[in-house]
Amino acid sequence: MLAVTSPGFVVFAAVLVGLWYLCAPAHRWQLMLAASVVFYLSLDWQGFLVLLVSAVLVWFCALRARGKTVWFGAGLAAALAPLLLLKYYVAAAGGLSALWGLRLWQPELLQPLGLGYFSLQLISYLMDVRRAAIPAERSFARVLCYTAFFLSITQGPFNRYAELMPQLTAPVQWDGQRAWRGALRCFWGYFKKAAVADRAAVVVSAAFANPAALDRTQLLLATVLYSFQLYADFSGYTDIVLGVGQALGLSLPENFRQPFLSATVKELWSRWHISLSRWLRDYVYIPLGGSRCSPLRRDGNLIATFLVSGLWHGAGLSYLLWGLLHGALQALENHLPWRRAITRGWARLAGIAGTFSIFVFTFTIFRATSLANAWQYFSGILHNGGHKAISNYWELGLTTRQDQVLLFAGVAILVVADLLQERNISIPDRLAKAPKAVRWIAYEVMLFVFLFMGQFLGGGGFLYARY
Numbered sequence: 421m422l423a424v425t426s427p428g429f430v431v432f433a434a435v436l437v438g439l440w441y442l443c444a445p446a447h448r449w450q451l452m453l454a455a456s457v458v459f460y461l462s463l464d465w466q467g468f469l470v471l472l473v474s475a476v477l478v479w480f481c482a483l484r485a486r487g488k489t490v491w492f493g494a495g496l497a498a499a500l501a502p503l504l505l506l507k508y509y510v511a512a513a514g515g516l517s518a519l520w521g522l523r524l525w526q527p528e529l530l531q532p533l534g535l536g537y538f539s540l541q542l543i544s545y546l547m548d549v550r551r552a553a554i555p556a557e558r559s560f561a562r563v564l565c566y567t568a569f570f571l572s573i574t575q576g577p578f579n580r581y582a583e584l585m586p587q588l589t590a591p592v593q594w595d596g597q598r599a600w601r602g603a604l605r606c607f608w609g610y611f612k613k614a615a616v617a618d619r620a621a622v623v624v625s626a627a628f629a630n631p632a633a634l635d636r637t638q639l640l641l642a643t644v645l646y647s648f649q650l651y652a653d654f655s656g657y658t659d660i661v662l663g664v665g666q667a668l669g670l671s672l673p674e675n676f677r678q679p680f681l682s683a684t685v686k687e688l689w690s691r692w693h694i695s696l697s698r699w700l701r702d703y704v705y706i707p708l709g710g711s712r713c714s715p716l717r718r719d720g721n722l723i724a725t726f727l728v729s730g731l732w733h734g735a736g737l738s739y740l741l742w743g744l745l746h747g748a749l750q751a752l753e754n755h756l757p758w759r760r761a762i763t764r765g766w767a768r769l770a771g772i773a774g775t776f777s778i779f780v781f782t783f784t785i786f787r788a789t790s791l792a793n794a795w796q797y798f799s800g801i802l803h804n805g806g807h808k809a810i811s812n813y814w815e816l817g818l819t820t821r822q823d824q825v826l827l828f829a830g831v832a833i834l835v836v837a838d839l840l841q842e843r844n845i846s847i848p849d850r851l852a853k854a855p856k857a858v859r860w861i862a863y864e865v866m867l868f869v870f871l872f873m874g875q876f877l878g879g880g881g882f883l884y885a886r887y
Contacts, residue, residue: 421462421463422458422459422462422463423463424574424657424660424661425613432455432458432459433606433664433667436451436455436664436668437599437664437667437668439451440668440669441593441594445589445590445591445592446589448588448589449562449565449585449588449589450561450565452565452569452570452588453561453564453565453568455570456565456568456569456570456573457568459570459573460533460568460570460573463533464532464533466532467531467532467533467534467535468532468568470502470506470532470535471502471532471534471538471567471568472564474498474499474501474502474538474539474542474567475538475542475560475563475564475567475568476560477494477495477498478495478498478499478542478545478546478563479557479560479563479564480495481494481495481498481546482495482545482546482549482550482556482557482563483556483558485546485549485550485556486549486550486552486556492546492550495546496543496546498542499539499542499543499546500539500543502532502535502539503535503536503539506531506532506535507531507535507536507734507735508731508735533573533574534572534573534574534575536732536733537572537573537574537575537576537578538567538568538573540578540699540732541566541567541572541578541579542567543703544578544580544581544699544702544703545563545566545567545581547703548580548581548582553582554581554582557581562585563581565585565588566579566581566584566585569584571661571662571664571665571670571672572661572672574657574661575654575657576658576675576693576695576696577658577662577672577673577674577675577694577695578673578695578696578698578699579672579673579695583673584670584672587669587670587671588670590669592668592669593669595669597852598666598667598669599666599667601663601666601848602662602663602664602665602666602667602668603663603667604663604848605659605660605662605663605666605848606659606660606663606664607663607866607870608656608659608663608837609655609656609657609658609659609660609663610656610660610870610874611656611833611869611870611873611874612652612653612655612656612659612834613652613653613656613657613660614870614873614874614875614876615826615830615833615870615873615874615875616648616649616652616656616827616830616831616833616834617648617649617650617652617653617656618875619823619826619827619830619875620645620646620648620649620652620827620830620831621649621653622816622817622818622823623641623642623645623816623817623818623827624642624643624645624646624649624787625817626642626815626816626817627639627642627643627797627816628642628646628787628788628789628793628797631793631796631797631799631800631804632796632800632804633815634800634804634815634816635800635804635805635806635807635808635809636800636801636802636803636804636805636806637806637807637808637809637810638806638808638809638812638815638816639797639800639801639804640801640809641809641816642816643780643783643784643787643797643801644780645827645831646780646783646784646787647680647776647779647780647783648831648834650783650787651676651679651680651834652830652834654675654676654693655675655676658674658675658676662674673694673695673698674694674695675693675694675695676691676692676693676694677690677691677694678691678838678839678841678842679691679692679779680772680776680779680835680838681772681838681839681842682771682772682775682776683762683763683768683771683772683775684753684759684762684763684771684775685746685749685750685753685775685778686750686753687763687775688775688779689746689750696729696732700725700726700728700729701725704724704725704728705721705722705725708721708724708725709721715754715755718751718754719751719754722747722750722751722754723744723747723748723751724747725747726743726744726746726747726750727740727743727744727747728743729743729746730742730743730744730746731743733786736790737790737791738785738786738788738789738790738791738794739786741785741791742782742783742785742786745782745785746782749778762774784797784798810824826872826873829873830873851863
């Protein structure tokens with residue numbers, strides 16, 4: 421098993437880096453293809469068959485798609501079919517079975533790893549060929565390498581064919597400093613996952629499982645912690661894979677840029693899941709007309725784009741409501757006279773607080789298992805009296821007071837790191853310039869803090885791994 425959270429992945433990545441620089445640049449894409457196939461097969465061999473068939477069909481159609489609508493439509497259907505059949509059909513079949521007792525086929529075991537990611541990457545490849553932005557690739561193996569690229573297949577970031585594939589044959593030489601920077605970024609990603617996300621998950625799971633049993637302060641704490649859990653989990657994964665990419669000399673898309681320091685919802689989506697926002701802009705929002713139209717049409721395009729985002733995340737009504745809210749809020753912001761003033765000076769603090777509150781509210785709906793669960797959660801915040809968020813830590817699933825302190829400390833470290841990055845203060849840069857003794861003392865302290873604060877037993881996979 422080569423899950424990103426496993427020791428096996430660290431060994432796998434280290435071996436790949438060694439082989440990468442031994443391999444001739446012209447053949448590195450083949451090495452990456454082999455690594456990606458091994459990675460995917462170790463986690464989900466059935467899913468790989470789905471990916472393989474979808475990639476073959478899209479590759480075949482793309483060779484004939486330029487100027488031919490029928491072949492473009494067939495390729496689009498091939499890219500979307502796994503998503504529609506194995507994600508949305510399964511949800512619909514389950515709902516119809518529950519409501520009316522209809523017996524419909526439900527392929528519950530076929531939920532391919534990275535289904536939402538490889539489907540959208542194939543769509544971007546097909547549309548770029550259709551637009552003549554790139555030529556159709558005659559080698560299927562290269563299209564498969566792009567589709568199954570192991571540093572993105574689990575949960576992004578989304579890559580473009582024209583940006584990724586040339587890098588896999590570029591004559592990049594070994595750079596020890598660059599590789600060390602990549603290793604430090606991986607370390608930071610693992611810290612986010614083990615010390616923040618996995619410990620916060622305990623509290624979040626307890627709260628959403630039974631909101632009626634907790635008071636409003638506990639529910640408020642848990643939903644705020646869910647925002648940090650999701651951020652630490654998702655950005656932690658991104659740091660790990662981008663760190664490996666950096667060691668390989670690859671420049672992969674950034675996915676996060678201090679999102680909780682956004683002053684508007686529009687700014688939030690320029691900082692959160694950036695590669696998805698870019699995909700939605702280029703392949704949904706702009707084709708719908710973008711902003712070069714009437715204000716009413718522009719608002720409709722925004723809402724439609726975020727409904728697509730909600731649908732991509734899941735087939736439940738809670739995801740659609742989440743997408744609708746984010747689209748509607750951005751449309752509303754376009755008409756507010758103070759939309760620019762709120763991003764400047766001291767007013768920005770109010771914007772950041774308001775945007776973070778919106779994030780917490782909407783992502784509570786996102787996290788809920790259903791709209792009924794979300795309603796129960798918000799009802800508990802409104803009606804369940806009490807103030808036991810800090811005192812009764814065991815009711816939130818934490819085993820000791822130390823667990824609680826370490827959780828809050830992890831969140832504090834995450835916030836401080838983002839504040840430093842926002843001010844362009846780079847810890848790796850500062851360490852690189854420090855005397856060798858100071859530098860290695862800092863590394864040892866960081867390792868000790870990681871081992872002391874990390875929750876290494878019972879940690880799950882990454883939250884976005886099955887979207």
